[in-house]
Structures are given as structure tokens and as C-alpha cells.
Amino acid sequence: GDSVTQMEGPVTLSEEAFLTINCTYTATGYPSLFWYVQYPGEGLQLLLKATKADDKGSNKGFEATYRKETTSFHLEKGSVQVSDSAVYFCALSDVGSQGNLIFGKGTKLSVKP
């Protein structure tokens, strides 16, 4: 079945450092891809999405590009802030299962001042 693999955490960075969180997927069709963010004590919020190959999703300084050839959707940010500390989940929408979301295991990011 479809699956998502993202880099293990935790990731600890200093403020203003460059962030990359790797995400690769396995899918039989052409899924939509997402990054969700979970701030401490809160539910998941959609951070960005891409619905087809070569699409770039962006929001709040974060970016990710849907790479069909490498089946990847890596999350990047040029300069992280303390307020970016959260758990980040990569996910795909499984076209073969009513559009259900399949999540990676999450990557915890801590940004130090």
C-alpha cells in the first residue's frame, strides 16, 4: 500500500539556520502531498500542499516541491525561528482509499535562540 517515510527526529537548530526535513513516498497513483504542523498541545494544521508533479507549496516561509521522479516532498525553510518549534508531518492523500490521508511518523523540530 501507499506509504510515507520522513526523516527521524528530533532536529535541533539554532535560530536563523536553514531547515530541511526529508520526505519520500510510495504510491500507486498520483497522490496529493501535504505538510502538517503540530504545535505543542494543539491539533494538526495544514502548512502547505501540492497536488501534482512539480507543484511547489509554500506558506509562512516554508516550501516543498512535489518531485515525481524522486518521489519526494522535502520541507525547507531558509531561516527558522523559535516559534517554528513543532512536530512536522508529511502526508499523502491515498487516491485508492477514498482519499484518506497517510502520514509519516513526524519530525520534531526544536529551534534554540
Added chain:
Amino acid sequence: EAQVTQNPRYLITVTGKKLTVTCSQNMNHEYMSWYRQDPGLGLRQIYYSMNVEVTDKGDVPEGYKVSRKEKRNFPLILESPSPNQTSLYFCATRPSGRAEAFFGQGTRLTVV
């Protein structure tokens, strides 16, 4: 304001005592689902519903029940909770034809 509301937010209960976690949405979304989040395992889907009176199992349905009698509500029922159901639970909704989901704030359940 568009909301997915779960209750309770926190619950400690004993093994075998039936409980219900409620989920309500005000966005008129057809699709609703339940996930559990466990350390090192990410989010796993328990049940989902494509519309009223239509429910189906997700990846980890054992020990759970759901019902969808109204569009806005999708309660999660644990008939006889066990300690391995201690987890963080999320309800999510999405509209037809769209892939992105909207999540509730979560319910932290502890079964002792």
C-alpha cells in the same frame, strides 16, 4: 468560525469502562475520520465516514466503534477500553472533492 470540536480534551478512565469521545464540525463537511497518535508511530486512522450512515474501517479499528447519524457529529466509542488504547486521538474533516483535512484539538486518553 470554522471548527472541529472534540470533547473531552483530557480523560483518565479505568479498564473496561465504556466511554465516548465526541467530535462535532460546523463546516458541513461530508467526510469525517478518527486518528490516534502514538510516539514513533505517527497518526494512524481508526475509522472514517464518507457521509451520514456510511462508515468504514481504517488501519487500526479493533476496539473502537463509530456512528454517523448526523452530518456534523462523529463520535468515537470505546466499549471496553484497555491500556493499549492510551493515546492522543484526533478527529478530522474534509469537504468532498478536496484532499486537505481539518483537525480537532485532540483528546488525550489514559486507560489505567
